[in-house]
Amino acid sequence: MTNSDENKVTVNIYGEEYPITGVSDPSYISRIADYVDLRMKETAKNSRVAARDKVAILAAMSIASEFYENNESKEDVQKQINSKIDNLICRLDSVL
Secondary structure, three states, rough: OOOOHHHEEEEEEEEEEEEEEOOOHHHHHHHHHHHHHHHHHHHHHHHOOHHHHHHHHHHHHHHHHHHHHHHHHHHHHHHHHHHHHHHHHHHHHHHH
């Protein structure tokens, strides 16, 4: 990756600024940071944890759980689609 391929943006997460460099669009990086910030604030509000590092770990666990649930759901849908495609192919083969 060359410097011309990188984008740098400063984001604010849970009251602290972080310079982030990546190949993604700066607005995308900002949206992701906003989401993490929101999840950390929600975690702090809904738990008795006050330490920043513990709030970050709990928020990361929540985000990871959400990610895995979405992946499992997507895999289930993909299996259903594949099953329907196989069924249609069998029906077409029997007609042809």
